Amino acid sequence: MPTTLVTGGTGYIGSHVALALLEAGHEVVVVDDLSNSSPESLRRVSQLAGREAAFHEMSLLDRVGLTKVFASHEIDTVIHLAGLKAVGDSVADPLGYYEVNLGASMNLVRVMAEYGVFRLVFSSSATVYGEGISPFVETDVLGAANPYGRTKEIQEYLFRDVAASGSQWRIALLRYFNPVGAHASGRIGEDPIGKPNNLVPFVMQTAAGLHEQVTIHGDDYATIDGTGVRDYIHVVDLAAGHLAALGALDTHAGCRAWNLGSGVGSSVKQVIDAAERAVGQPIPHHVGPRRPGDIAEAVANASRANDELGWTTHRTLDDMVTDHWRWQQSNPQGYTD
Ligand code: UFG
Numbered sequence: 469m470p471t472t473l474v475t476g477g478t479g480y481i482g483s484h485v486a487l488a489l490l491e492a493g494h495e496v497v498v499v500d501d502l503s504n505s506s507p508e509s510l511r512r513v514s515q516l517a518g519r520e521a522a523f524h525e526m527s528l529l530d531r532v533g534l535t536k537v538f539a540s541h542e543i544d545t546v547i548h549l550a551g552l553k554a555v556g557d558s559v560a561d562p563l564g565y566y567e568v569n570l571g572a573s574m575n576l577v578r579v580m581a582e583y584g585v586f587r588l589v590f591s592s593s594a595t596v597y598g599e600g601i602s603p604f605v606e607t608d609v610l611g612a613a614n615p616y617g618r619t620k621e622i623q624e625y626l627f628r629d630v631a632a633s634g635s636q637w638r639i640a641l642l643r644y645f646n647p648v649g650a651h652a653s654g655r656i657g658e659d660p661i662g663k664p665n666n667l668v669p670f671v672m673q674t675a676a677g678l679h680e681q682v683t684i685h686g687d688d689y690a691t692i693d694g695t696g697v698r699d700y701i702h703v704v705d706l707a708a709g710h711l712a713a714l715g716a717l718d719t720h721a722g723c724r725a726w727n728l729g730s731g732v733g734s735s736v737k738q739v740i741d742a743a744e745r746a747v748g749q750p751i752p753h754h755v756g757p758r759r760p761g762d763i764a765e766a767v768a769n770a771s772r773a774n775d776e777l778g779w780t781t782h783r784t785l786d787d788m789v790t791d792h793w794r795w796q797q798s799n800p801q802g803y804t805d
Contacts, residue, residue, distance in 0.1 A: 472543070475572070476591075479505045489711070507525070528575050531579065547710055547714075548591065551591070558616035565616055566615070588638070589714060595616065604769060641725040645768050646699060655798075657703075671751060676797070700730070702783035713777060
């Protein structure tokens with residue numbers, strides 16, 4: 469039975485990854501400092517899977533603590549999702565972002581090597597492509613446009629250099645596009661602290677009456693209807709992408725990047741339309757100015773993941789908003805309910 473360590477495993481993506489691993493028969497060990505998540509997510513994951521994941525509440529900056537985790541479990545692969553991820557906060561506190569995100573990865577690699585663990589799947593982001601031309605291909609030149617994105621980009625370089633230093637390393641860099649939706653049970657989902665910045669959680673909270681209206685950040689982009697286009701991916705499809713990447717580690721030595729997206733773009737207006745269909749009522753919205761730092765379009769070229777990971781998305785935008793709405797309705801206060 470393989471034992472997989474999931475860092476950040478109580479978070480939005482981490483909880484869905486932990487569930488997929490348990491369902492696939494892995495032993496799962498979760499490390500999370502709970503700075504942006506609740507242990508309740510893992511309790512529900514265990515309920516859904518009918519099996520427990522081991523949990524250590526700990527920061528990856530605590531190298532001694534991390535060593536103890538590796539000493540107490542026979543870990544053979546790490547899925548590294550832990551990190552700070554708010555673009556705005558990273559602009560206000562770049563040093564904090566560099567310290568936490570890079571420090572965590574450096575500690576992790578050190579301890580992995582010490583314990584002879586050389587298989588790693590890393591959560592990178594489409595943000596590493598910066599203001600490049602969409603659809604993005606893995607071979608595009610990188611150029612993240614904010615401190616958060618740069619920590620992802622630098623971590624990618626760090627892992628590439630580590631992989632080049634010894635042939636035993638097998639590292640997958642997964643560049644996520646825009647994860648939305650929730651597990652179909654409505655038991656686990658995204659639980660943003662405070663007012664969400666991201667479109668789908670904000671739209672859903674507005675439908676639930678928590679906000680007056682959605683502001684569309686600009687409708688004068690060169691896109692199908694003038695609003696920003698993104699490649700939304702259902703979080704359950706995204707979790708499946710991690711399992712596919714684990715399989716690819718067996719056949720790909722060294723370090724390799726894969727885009728995890730659908731290859732299909734949806735505009736802000738299309739997302740709101742889909743959400744209104746899912747909710748069954750109009751969701752108040754109006755057009756405001758562009759949001760600084762946004763680009764017109766960010767869509768994946770997903771061919772490499774399709775061909776090499778044998779992975780593709782199965783869930784549509786309607787599935788994403790329907791599942792997100794179920795989660796929102798059953799957990800109006802998130803995990804604090
Ligand atoms: N948008 C609105 N109104 C809102 C929120 C968003 O119109 O209230 C629009 C944005 O302008 C954009 C689209 O909805 O066109 C998606 O915005 P999100 O904030 O949901 O997602 P982003 O694409 O901006 O950000 C995501 C991740 C970041 C990552 C970034 C770049 O959330 O972590 O992609 O890859 F850095």
